[in-house]
Amino acid sequence: MTDFAILLIAALVPLTSGLTLLQTNPYRALILRGIVGAACALLYAVLGAADVALTEALVGTLLAVLLYAVTVRSSMAARLGVWAPEVAHIPLETLRQGLAPAHLRLEVLTYSDLTSLETALETQKIHGLYRAETGLQWRVPRLQELFQSPRPPA
Numbered sequence: 001m002t003d004f005a006i007l008l009i010a011a012l013v014p015l016t017s018g019l020t021l022l023q024t025n026p027y028r029a030l031i032l033r034g035i036v037g038a039a040c041a042l043l044y045a046v047l048g049a050a051d052v053a054l055t056e057a058l059v060g061t062l063l064a065v066l067l068y069a070v071t072v073r074s075s076m077a078a079r080l081g082v083w084a085p086e087v088a089h090i091p092l093e094t095l096r097q098g099l100a101p102a103h104l105r106l107e108v109l110t111y112s113d114l115t116s117l118e119t120a121l122e123t124q125k126i127h128g129l130y131r132a133e134t135g136l137q138w139r140v141p142r143l144q145e146l147f148q149s150p151r152p153p154a
C-alpha cells in the first residue's frame with residue numbers, strides 16, 4: 001500500500017472520532033463508532049500488526065457496536081401508562097412528535113385500574129401517565145421539559 005493510502009486511513013480515525021462526538025442521534029454515533037473501529041483495524045493490518053487488527057475488528061468494531069446498539073435500543077423509550085378505558089383518547093401523534101427531538105420512541109402501557117397506574121408511576125415502572133381529565137404527567141424532568149418548550153415549525 002502506498003504512503004498516501006496509509007495517511008488517508010490514519011486521517012479517517014480522528015476525523016470520524018470527532019464526528020462521533022458531535023452526533024445527537026445515538027444511532028448515527030453507533031455507525032460512526034463502527035467506522036472508527038474498522039479504520040483502526042485496517043490501519044493495524046496495513047502496518048503489520050495482524051493480531052491487534054483482528055482484536056480491534058472483533059472487539060472494537062463488532063462487539064462494542066453490538067453491545068452499544070442493545071443498550072441504546074433499550075434505553076431510548078419513554079414508557080407512558082394509561083388507564084385502559086382512556087386508551088382511545090391518547091394524542092399519540094402529538095406525543096411522538098414531542099419525543100422526536102430526543103430520539104425517543106413511545107411505549108404505551110395500559111393498566112386495568114387506576115391504583116395500579118398510580119403505583120407504576122411511583123415505583124418508576126413508567127416514565128409518565130396520561131389521564132383524560134388531568135392530561136399528561138411526567139415524572140422525569142427532561143421529558144416534562146420536552147413538552148413544555150415551544151416546538152419549532154416542521
